[in-house]
Amino acid sequence: MPGSFKISSHQLMILILLYSVGTVILHTPSPLAGFAKQDAWLAALIGTGIALFFVWFYIRVGNLYPDLALDQINEKVFGKIVGKMINLTFFIWSFSTSSETIYYVGNFIETFWMPDTTLLAVNILLAAVVIFTVRLGLETFTRTLEIFFIPVFLLLIVFLISIIPEANIQNILPVFEDGAKPVIRATLFYVSVFTLSPVMFLMIFPSKVSERKKGGKAFYIGTLIGGIILILVIMLDILVLGPDTTARNIAPSYTMAKKINVGNFLMQIEAIIATIWIITTYTRVVMYFYVSVVVFSNIFNIKDYRPFTTALGMIMVFYSSIVFPTVPSSGEFNKNIWLFYAATYGLVMPLLLFITAKLKNIIKKPTIANYDNKMHFSIWLDWMIVMNIYE
Template identity: 85%
Template sequence: MYSVGTVILHTPSPLAGFAKQDAWLAALFRTGIALIFVWFHIRVGNLYPELPLDQINEKVFGKLVGMMINFTFFIWSFSTAAETIYYMGNFIETFWMPDTPLAALNIMLAAVVIFTVRLGIETFTRTLEIFFIPVLILLTIFLVSIIPQANIQNIQPVFENGAKPVIRATLFFISVFTLSPVMFLMIFPSKVNESKKGGKAFFIGTLIGGIILILFIMLDILVLGLDTTARNIAPSYTMAKK
């Protein structure tokens, strides 16, 4: 759920802008790289199973340098959280509630986040467990329903512009999808009852999220075409309406 999130709405457009019809290849390469990063995260977490990320940084780099590194993580996570709330508010205002002020939507979404944090991580994760299967079922129905409208010519020819645009798109996607799960080291494995199962779930979840994004980015181009995908702020939503 974390991997897909708002990425499924907003990422296909810039990826298509970078890599054109090869955007799905960038998603494919990024998924492979993401699994390597997750393996690295699991190894780091297992080295210090009792410590969250901020304490690992202070232990490894010393108090002063560790605090400086932790401060950059705080600024990054804080700005990313604000950016995600803006994305969701902007999406709701643009497509569903154009007469509602964006600030009102952002305040509502921020209130949900604050309420969730107050309830605690176990409540949050168990809620995700409840939502996971229905979301997976809906995504499967969606993907199966849209396949008949796909046009294979929209992703041809492969590598028409060479490898450079694909590499650029892959690096962009890595920054959005692959690097951010390092924040899970704040809870993994120090807050997980069974770290081995947690590590396996971390790996499998990343793989499932990657597969979903590959399929959606590919179908965005197959169904909508390259130009519509690149110019639309939420091509996956436009495809869903079809």
């Protein structure tokens, strides 16, 4: 059955790492530089530290009921009716975000690679790959990512090393020129795209991880390495392009890759950053869509989620074509709305879940203690009656 799979802690680490890089590596440097200018890398550094704290919290939430997925924990803690209502909104969030991610990939391909191809055609092709992947299951997907991981990591190292000669240290100075307020605002944005959405990994951690103790370490390592990669890329964007150009460019990392020139031999390798971005974003959209389909099927108590993949996939394609009327509207959504949207499910929902579960345990313990006291008193009373009879 689709729900009976198990993945290793190593596979979980790779999944989290590639997911964390995802859309962030290409589109996040621009709004970060818009908020904090040359201090954008500091926002990424602080945000990665906050992300590690959230990982600790998510592990605590997952360990409340280690054999259950997040949507099942919601029903157990809040009750069937309230739990299903919460899961319905969780489905809407993950499903709409998968559609938005499809839009980002399609828009990038249409803008930079295939300007004569309609966005809908590109989105249909991308969605078909995602639907096929989810139908095969997450276990097959994570094994495939193990194959992709080494080439992606090597390409990333080549990219980072090749761009260093183009860096200008003056672009990153002075530090805190406008004070701490812009950095705080940029940090909140970074937290919204990097830190909060991994809450959906509670759909597979720790219930679907074969090595649960190592799974927690894998969660930390994947998040930390992903954060370090993003800090380096954002810092190099500022060093190479400068804060103003980075802020104005919709894909500064892609533009930065065009400046690579090593001995007039290694030049124009922007395809490297594009390949890295597409693979990591593919990982992210598969995870969003998988979670949405599984939660949707569990709402109706259907064990096999696969019959829903095609229908929901078609809706995802349609929604991806209308979700943002213009490119600037998608940027405004990410800057001003996404933080509150992501915080609802990445912070508020797990926090309420954790507090409610702990309160239920506190209320339950005195009840058990009273029951034990009554049992002890009953046994003592029975013993006294027996002794009186024999006397």
